[in-house]
Amino acid sequence: MRILLDKFSKSFGTTSVIEDMNLEVGSGEMLALLGPSGCGKSTTLFAICGIHRPTAGRILFGDRDVTNLPSQERNVGVVFQSYALYPHMTVEENIGFPLTVRRVAASDIKKQVAGIAALVHIDNLLDRKPSQLSGGQQQRVALARALIRRPDVLLLDEPLANLDAKLRLEMRSEIRRLQKETGITAILVTHDQVEAMSMCDRIAIMKSGEIVQVATPSQMYQDPRTAFVAGFLGNPPISFLKGKAAHGAFVSTDGKLQMTLPALSGIADGTALTLGIRPEHFGTAGNVPVEGKVTFAETQGRENLYDVVLPDGSVIRSIQPVRDDVTLGDQVRWGIDSKSAFVFAEDGTRL
Amino acid sequence: MSEKSKASANFSSIPVIALLGLLSLPLVVMYAYLILDTVTNSEPGSLVPNEFTLEHWKFLWETRSGKSSIWLVTLNTFIFTCCITGVILLVSSMAGYVLSRLNVPARGFFLAGVMVLHAFPSVTLIISIFIVLQYIGLYNSLIGVILVKAAIDMPLGIWLMKGFYDTVPWEIEMAGIVDGASRFTVWRRLVLPQIKPAIMALGLFSFLTGWSEFILPQVLAPGSQVQVLSVYLASLIADDNNFDFATFKAVGVFYVIPVLILYVFFQKHLMNIYGGGTKG
Ligand SMILES: Nc1ncnc2c1ncn2[C@@H]1O[C@H](COP(=O)(O)OP(=O)(O)OP(=O)(O)O)[C@@H](O)[C@H]1O
Numbered sequence: 010m011r012i013l014l015d016k017f018s019k020s021f022g023t024t025s026v027i028e029d030m031n032l033e034v035g036s037g038e039m040l041a042l043l044g045p046s047g048c049g050k051s052t053t054l055f056a057i058c059g060i061h062r063p064t065a066g067r068i069l070f071g072d073r074d075v076t077n078l079p080s081q082e083r084n085v086g087v088v089f090q091s092y093a094l095y096p097h098m099t100v101e102e103n104i105g106f107p108l109t110v111r112r113v114a115a116s117d118i119k120k121q122v123a124g125i126a127a128l129v130h131i132d133n134l135l136d137r138k139p140s141q142l143s144g145g146q147q148q149r150v151a152l153a154r155a156l157i158r159r160p161d162v163l164l165l166d167e168p169l170a171n172l173d174a175k176l177r178l179e180m181r182s183e184i185r186r187l188q189k190e191t192g193i194t195a196i197l198v199t200h201d202q203v204e205a206m207s208m209c210d211r212i213a214i215m216k217s218g219e220i221v222q223v224a225t226p227s228q229m230y231q232d233p234r235t236a237f238v239a240g241f242l243g244n245p246p247i248s249f250l251k252g253k254a255a256h257g258a259f260v261s262t263d264g265k266l267q268m269t270l271p272a273l274s275g276i277a278d279g280t281a282l283t284l285g286i287r288p289e290h291f292g293t294a295g296n297v298p299v300e301g302k303v304t305f306a307e308t309q310g311r312e313n314l315y316d317v318v319l320p321d322g323s324v325i326r327s328i329q330p331v332r333d334d335v336t337l338g339d340q341v342r343w344g345i346d347s348k349s350a351f352v353f354a355e356d357g358t359r360l
Numbered sequence: 361m362s363e364k365s366k367a368s369a370n371f372s373s374i375p376v377i378a379l380l381g382l383l384s385l386p387l388v389v390m391y392a393y394l395i396l397d398t399v400t401n402s403e404p405g406s407l408v409p410n411e412f413t414l415e416h417w418k419f420l421w422e423t424r425s426g427k428s429s430i431w432l433v434t435l436n437t438f439i440f441t442c443c444i445t446g447v448i449l450l451v452s453s454m455a456g457y458v459l460s461r462l463n464v465p466a467r468g469f470f471l472a473g474v475m476v477l478h479a480f481p482s483v484t485l486i487i488s489i490f491i492v493l494q495y496i497g498l499y500n501s502l503i504g505v506i507l508v509k510a511a512i513d514m515p516l517g518i519w520l521m522k523g524f525y526d527t528v529p530w531e532i533e534m535a536g537i538v539d540g541a542s543r544f545t546v547w548r549r550l551v552l553p554q555i556k557p558a559i560m561a562l563g564l565f566s567f568l569t570g571w572s573e574f575i576l577p578q579v580l581a582p583g584s585q586v587q588v589l590s591v592y593l594a595s596l597i598a599d600d601n602n603f604d605f606a607t608f609k610a611v612g613v614f615y616v617i618p619v620l621i622l623y624v625f626f627q628k629h630l631m632n633i634y635g636g637g638t639k640g
């Protein structure tokens with residue numbers, strides 16, 4: 010079912026958290042809501058599931074306006090960041106609770122709980138209390154509870170935040186598999202860009218209550234609209250260089266680096282600019298040479314990571330296939346791939 | 361008592377136990393004599409009983425002239441205490457939830473007001489309460505005194521419950537709401553079980569204070585049909601004509617028995633009061 014936020018605003022008392030947000034999530038799509046802490050991700054989620062009433066604007070499920078519908082009538086499944094399992098109930102009662110309050114027959118509940126528990130691989134834990142489960146198991150219980158009444162919409166608020174790396178990887182694909190299998194429209198809130206990129210069809214990046222860009226992961230990565238988006242996606246992160254425009258080229262503050270960029274053709278000389286270079290676009294293959302000193306070197310097994318300090322003090326990160334000829338303190342002369350560099354105006358918009 | 365801590369290896373507990381035992385010996389002796397005296401007679405001036413008798417317990421099967429039957433009084437006391445406990449539990453558990461979770465206008469004022477009410481010693485109010493009860497026709501009735509006692513004890517209960525509700529995580533309620541439960545169902549099925557230890561504690565506490573309440577029933581419900589045990593007990597020594605100290609003691613023991621039984625049964629819950637709450 011399609012979800013549409015239309016000029017959605019939310020404020021708590023006098024503090025306005027979200028203003029005029031427009032967002033559409035297609036039917037059966039999984040969208041990641043990505044952004045720094047406190048930008049309003051959970052608030053958006055709570056408005057969609059009906060816990061918070063929007064201050065202004067509309068929320069539509071399909072063509073139905075649910076803005077003023079209480080949570081109970083929205084049929085939304087939510088997995089809370091802290092799981093919010095009911096501590097006094099067994100796993101079976103927890104998962105069955107949404108059906109119990111709907112007065113489904115007990116034998117029916119038992120059958121459905123067994124089915125959904127098998128789907129998330131916790132069918133051997135049904136008699137335990139939540140406190141007797143590991144974090145990953147609790148998370149699956151929360152997921153099963155959200156899924157059992159076949160919700161139209163599934164909302165996940167940082168569901169993987171408390172898991173260890175291996176389990177997180179496992180659950181990532183498991184959630185994605187379940188979402189695809191059931192065809193539910195889902196929104197995943199996360200801090201973790203890798204999670205967002207690997208699990209979701211599209212990503213919406215938020216910054217202080219606004220959606221900056223909505224795009225598919227690869228689009229977002231290759232074509233960021235602002236410096237904030239470019240800085241948010243990518244690991245290791247993008248590096249930024251300060252400079253000015255001069256004759257259709259980017260010139261670093263000390264004038265040593267000059268790079269002609271088609272994006273700068275109409276820009277007045279002297280305009281302050283920021284150049285963004287992803288680590289994989291700075292290395293031996295680049296076409297614009299830069300000289301600097303290696304101040305940080307780290308191997309990640311398959312690749313090596315270097316920080317190169319330019320004479321003017323700015324730092325560019327580089328990621329390259331493993332090599333052992335460069336060590337800390339070496340003077341290097343590597344190149345920037347000018348076709349892949351992003352240039353941003355002073356206010357952060359991409360040119 | 362399964363988790364009684366093991367005696368520490370480098371610290372002998374015997375001297376402590378001996379000292380405590382010695383200090384509490386007078387109490388033990390007094391309790392022993394209290395019970396012993398109710399079933400024996402002794403020579404005047406002697407401490408050693410010389411005959412076994414059940415005559416002091418005669419009040420159980422014989423109603424003395426001018427007195428009400430002990431069983432009626434006991435029944436009254438049970439009704440009085442249970443109603444108080446019920447009313448306090450019901451109102452406090454709901455009012456505490458409302459004050460903790462819902463958007464109540466003037467919540468701070470209300471909470472402060474409730475506290476001030478609690479600070480009033482009930483004796484200072486007794487004349488006005490008497491007049492009010494007289495006026496609405498509830499003087500000398502169990503209902504009247506139950507309402508008064510419950511109202512006086514309620515502020516503490518409300519505050520206690522509010523404090524416990526404050527510790528229940530919001531997410532549990534949110535989860536319940538999106539799972540399709542009504543607010544009332546959420547309260548009853550999800551939140552109330554989280555504060556069960558507090559309910560137990562408050563219930564026990566209310567029962568004990570209700571059971572031992574004397575001044576309110578004495579003033580507001582002195583009639584023989586609505587007498588409670590504490591008033592009955594007091595009437596025994598107020599009666600100068602046939603002063604019977606041994607019967608007084610026997611009634612006293614009879615009066616304490618339910619409390620002792622309660623302690624035996626609920627000791628575990630009393631111990632657990634601080635061990636409950638939500639974990640993990
Ligand atoms: N009930 C509330 N009253 C007042 N302000 C609130 C309330 N709830 C949230 N806020 C504010 O709204 C902003 C957004 O909060 P929200 O919980 O949506 O952030 P978030 O993006 O989910 O952050 P995180 O990633 O840390 O969970 C924050 O600045 C927060 O202080």
Ligand SMILES: [Mg+2]
Nearest residue numbers: 050051052166
């Ligand atoms: Mg959040």
